[in-house]
Amino acid sequence: xxxxxxxxxxxxxxxxxxxxxxxxxxxxxxxxxxxxxxxxxxxxxxxxxxxxxxxxxxxxxxxxxxxxxxxxxxxxxxxxxxxxxxxxxxxxxxxxxxxxxxxxxxxxxxxxxxxxxxxxxxxxxxxxxxxxxxxxxxxxxxxxxxxxxxxxxxxxxxxxxxxxxxxxxxxxxxxxxxxxxxxxxxxxxxxxxxxxxxxxxxxxxxxxxxxxxxxxxxxxxxxxxxxxxxxxxxxxxxxxxxxxxxxxxxxxxxxxxxxxxxxxxxxxxxxxxxxxxxxxxxxxxxxxxxxxxxxxxxxxxxxxxxxxxxxxxxxxxxxxxxxxxxxxxxxxxxxxxxxxxxxxxxxxxxxxxxxxxxxxxxxxxxxxxxxxxxxxxxxxxxxxxxxxxxxxxxx
Numbered sequence: 434x435x436x437x438x439x440x441x442x443x444x445x446x447x448x449x450x451x452x453x454x455x456x457x458x459x460x461x462x463x464x465x466x467x468x469x470x471x472x473x474x475x476x477x478x479x480x481x482x483x484x485x486x487x488x489x490x491x492x493x494x495x496x497x498x499x500x501x502x503x504x505x506x507x508x509x510x511x512x513x514x515x516x517x518x519x520x521x522x523x524x525x526x527x528x529x530x531x532x533x534x535x536x537x538x539x540x541x542x543x544x545x546x547x548x549x550x551x552x553x554x555x556x557x558x559x560x561x562x563x564x565x566x567x568x569x570x571x572x573x574x575x576x577x578x579x580x581x582x583x584x585x586x587x588x589x590x591x592x593x594x595x596x597x598x599x600x601x602x603x604x605x606x607x608x609x610x611x612x613x614x615x616x617x618x619x620x621x622x623x624x625x626x627x628x629x630x631x632x633x634x635x636x637x638x639x640x641x642x643x644x645x646x647x648x649x650x651x652x653x654x655x656x657x658x659x660x661x662x663x664x665x666x667x668x669x670x671x672x673x674x675x676x677x678x679x680x681x682x683x684x685x686x687x688x689x690x691x692x693x694x695x696x697x698x699x700x701x702x703x704x705x706x707x708x709x710x711x712x713x714x715x716x717x718x719x720x721x722x723x724x725x726x727x728x729x730x731x732x733x734x735x736x737x738x739x740x741x742x743x744x745x746x747x748x749x750x751x752x753x754x755x756x757x758x759x760x761x762x763x764x765x766x767x768x769x770x771x772x773x774x775x776x777x778x779x780x781x782x783x784x785x786x787x788x789x790x791x792x793x794x795x796x797x798x799x800x801x802x803x804x805x806x807x808x809x810x811x812x813x814x815x816x817x818x819x820x821x822x823x824x825x826x827x828x
Contacts, residue, residue, distance in 0.1 A: 434704055434705045434749060434752070434754050434755065435705060435754070435755045435756070435811060435812055435813070436700075436703060436704075436705060436706060436707070436708065436746075436749075436754055436755075436756045436757075437706075437707050437708070437756070437757055437758075437759060437808045437811055437812060438696060438699075438700075438708045438710070438742065438746065438756065438757070438758045438759070439707060439708065439709045439710065439758075439759045439761075439804070439808055440696065440710045440712065440758065440759070440760050440761075441519065441522075441709075441710065441711045441712065441761060441762060441763055442712055442715055442735065442760065442761070442762045443515065443711055443712055443713045443714075443715050443716040443717075443762065443763060444463065444715045444716035444720040444762060444763070444764060444765060444766035444775065445463055445464060445715050445732070445762040445765075445780070445781070446461070446462070446463040446464065446762055446764060446765025446766070446767070446776060446778025446779060446780055447462065447463065447464045447465065447487065447489065447490055447491075447505060447762075447765075447778060447779050447780060447781050448461075448462040448464075448465055448489055448490075448491065448778055448779050449461050449462065449776075449777065449778055449779075450507055450508065450777045450778055450779055451507065452777065453776075453777045453778070455777070456513055456776075456777040458513075458765075458770075458776045458777040458778070460770070461765055461767040461770045461776035461777070461778055462491060462765075462767060462778065463720070463765040463766060463767040463768070463776065463778060464490070464491075464492065464493065464732075464781075465490075465491035465492050466725075466767055466768075466769040466770070467492075467725060467728055467729050467732070467768070467769075468491065468492025468493060469492060469769075470725050470726075470729065470769070471725075471726075471729040472492065474729055474732060474733060475733050475736065476493070476732055476733060476736040477736065477740075478736045478737075478739045478740045478743060479493075479732075479736050479739065479760075479783070480493060480494065480495075480496055481496060481499070481500050482499060482500050482501035482503065482760075482783045482784075482785045483495075483496070483499030483500070483501050483502065483503030483783060483792075483794075484503065484781065484783060486499050486503050486794070487503050487504060487505050487781055487782075488504070488505060488794070488796060488797060489505060489779065489797075490505075490781070498791070498792060499791060499792050500785060500791050501783055501784050501785035501786075501789055501791060501793075502782075502783070502784040502785075502789050502790065502791075502792075502793035502794075502795055502826060503781075503782065503783050503784075503793070503794060503795060504781075504782045504794065504795025504796050504797065504798060505779045505780065505781055505782060505796075505797050505798070506761065506779065506780050506781075506782050506797070506798045506800065506801050506803055506804060507779055507797060507798065507799055507800070508521060508764075508777070508780075508800070508801055509521060509526055509799065509800040509801070509802075509820060510526055510527040510528065510801075511527060511528055511529055511530045512527060512530050512531060512588075512622075513764045513765070513775045513776065513777045513778075514531070514587045514588060514622060514763075514764060514775055515587075515622075515623070515670075515674060515711075515716070515763055515764070516531070516588075516622040516623055516646055516647070516674055517531070517622070518762075518763030518764045518780075518801060519671075519674045519675070519711075519763050520649055520650075520653070520674075520675075521800060521801040521802055522654075522761070522763070522801045522802060522804050522805045523649075523653040523654035523655055523675075523679075523802070523805045523818075524652075524653050524654050524802045524805055524818035524819055524820070524821065525649055525650050525653050526800075526802075526819070526820055530588070531588030531620070531621060531622040531647075532588055532618060532619060532620070532621055533584070533586065533587065533588050534560075534584045535560055535586075536559070537558040537559045537560075537584070538558055538582070538584070538590065538619075539619075542614060542615070542619060543555060543558060543582070545614050546582075546607075546610065546611055546614055549610045549613075549614065550580075550606075550607045550610045550611070552578065552579060552580055552607070553577060553578050553579055554577070554579045555579050555580055555581070555582045556570045556573060556574060556577075556579045556580070556581045556582065557570060557581050557582055557583050558582045558583070559583060559584070560583065560584055560585055560586070561583040561584075561585075562721070562722075562773055563583070563591065563593065563627055563638070563721075564638070564722065566581055566583050566593060567581065567593055567627075567629050567636040567638070568635075568636055570593075571595065571629070571631070571636040574593070574594065574595055574598065575595050575597070575598055575631075578598055578599075580592050580593065580594045580599065580604075580607060581593040581594070581627075585773075585774065586772075586774040586775070587622065587623075587774070587775065588621045588622035588623070589621060589622065589623050589624070589625055590611050590615060590621050590623075590624045590625070591624075591625045591627050592604060592607055592608055592611065592624070592625070592626055592627060593627040593628070593629060594607075594626075594627075594628055594629075595628075595629060595630065595631065595636070596628050596629065596630050596639060596641070597630065597631070599628075601626070601628050601639075601641040601643075604626045604628055604641075605626055605643055605645075607626075608624045608625070608626045608643065608645045609645065611624045611645075612624045612645045612647075620647050621647070622646065622647060623644045623645065623646050623647070623673075624644075624645040625642065625643070625644050625645070626641070626642060626643040626644075626645075627642060628641045628642065640686075640687040640688070642670075642717075643673060643685075644670055644673035644674065645673065645676075646673055646674055646675065646676045647676070648676045648678060649675055649676065649678050651678060651679075653675075653678070653679060654679075654805045654808065654809055654814075654818060655675060655678065655679025655680065655707075655709075656678065656679040657679075657809065657814050657815075657816055658679070658706055658707055658808075658809075658812060658814055659679050659680075659681055661812075661813075661814045661815070663705050663706030663707070663812060663814070664681050664682065664703045664704070664705060664706030664707065664708075665679055665680050665681045665682075665706060665707050665709065666681065666682050666683070666684075666699050666702065666703045666706070666707065666708045666709065667680045667682070667683040667684070667709050668683075668684055668686060668692055668695045668696050668699065668708065668709065668710040668711070669685065669686045669692045669695075669710055669711040669712065669713060670685070670711050670713055671683065671709045671710065671711050672685070674711070681706075682702075688714050688718075689712045689713075689714040689715070689731060689734065689735060690734070690738070692710055692711070692712045692713075693710075693712070693735070693738035693741075693742070695710075696708060696710045696742065697738075697741060697742055697745055700745055700746065700748075700749065700756075701749070701750060703749075704749055706812065707808060707812065711763075712735065714731055715728060715731055715732075715766070716766050716775075718731075719731055719768060720766025720767075720768055720775075721766060721773050721774075722768075722773070723768045723769070723773060724768060725768045725769060728768050739758075739760075742758060743758065743785065746758065746786065747787065755786070755787070755788055756786055757784060757785065757786030757788060757789060757811055758783075758784070758785045758786060759782075759783070759784050759804055759807060759808060760781070760782075760783040760784075760785075761780050761781060761782050761783070761801070761804050762780035762781060763780070763801075764776065764777070764778065764780070765777065765778030765780075779797070780801070782795060782798070782803070782804055784807060784826065788811070788828060789826065790826075793826070795825065795826075798822060798825070799820075799822075800820050800821060802818045802819075802820050802821040803821050803822050803825050805818050805821065806818045806821035806822060806823075806825050807825055807826055807828075810824065810825070810826065810828050811826075811828050
């Protein structure tokens with residue numbers, strides 16, 4: 434039996450991409466700038482696989498004998514968000530950017546949403562920081578019952594509601610209404626439920642966030658794996674990113690720690706196929722909020738859990754299993770950079786397992802789909818991913 438544990442460190446990029454100027458991102462470097470602030474960051478397990486040996490990596494010391502294969506990937510698609518990044522990993526190329534709304538959503542969209550969602554109106558409708566906007570409008574939202582609508586530099590329609598006014602399931606219904614409305618030229622990447630509560634006099638988000646993505650192309654790696662009769666076990670927001678397409682089983686998570694708990698537990702659940710995990714806190718909790726220290730501590734905590742995972746792979750309920758771990762990212766979100774948005778960066782690619790030739794330098798690949806091609810090849814699923822390199826690891 435063969436399994437891949439594919440972990441996306443959401444937003445942990447490694448330096449500006451060649452086309453960073455097109456995204457106003459010259460000078461960004463998520464991991465490099467974190468290492469500048471915290472040069473003694475303890476990430477021994479990442480380093481042991483070859484993290485510091487990746488071409489262009491800054492601030493992370495290389496090791497003399499990496500235990501895995503290592504490289505970096507450049508994005509082909511026209512974007513720097515979660516949806517486009519993950520989609521490209523599984524072979525979906527997006528040549529045009531998803532629509533964004535720097536001046537808020539058109540009034541006809543808002544009017545239709547109010548009417549179909551059955552709400553008394555909405556608040557805000559502009560670009561905002563999610564944590565800031567609930568502080569500013571939380572009292573009014575509770576008093577009026579009007580949901581807070583906002584967006585960002587990404588292609589997102591976000592709805593923030595106090596759970597005491599609209600319980601999560603009611604908020605999810607609103608999101609489904611918005612998802613049905615936002616079609617054609619307004620087909621945003623994601624509608625996002627942003628529930629929050631009042632706690633000790635402050636409004637704080639809960640873990641009941643849900644993403645309602647536009648539907649991906651059915652022709653992708655996840656459906657290929659599923660159609661081959663193997664498992665696609667989604668951990669975290671993976672199910673949301675792909676709107677359930679190609680997923681055989683899914684479990685949502687509260688934070689990175691819970692994500693790693695569920696990933697490690699999946700080794701006793703999934704007999705053959707893919708365990709696909711997104712660790713969102715790097716992006717949502719530390720990247721967008723420009724919390725460099727939190728980001729650094731998050732990396733150290735992940736590295737500890739990675740050590741646990743590395744020790745556990747290779748067996749399924751007492752039987753031997755041929756497993757590999759693939760680690761990458763979907764974009765950058767440099768917490769030291771200007772603004773609060775994602776950044777257009779290279780992303781790392783690490784591959785570890787007994788089947789992987791230690792010390793293999795994969796160099797710089799031309800598409801995120803190369804990580805998916807490694808997964809496909811290792812699992813023996815027929816049908817090379819379009820745009821990906823052929824036999825990238827020659828497994």
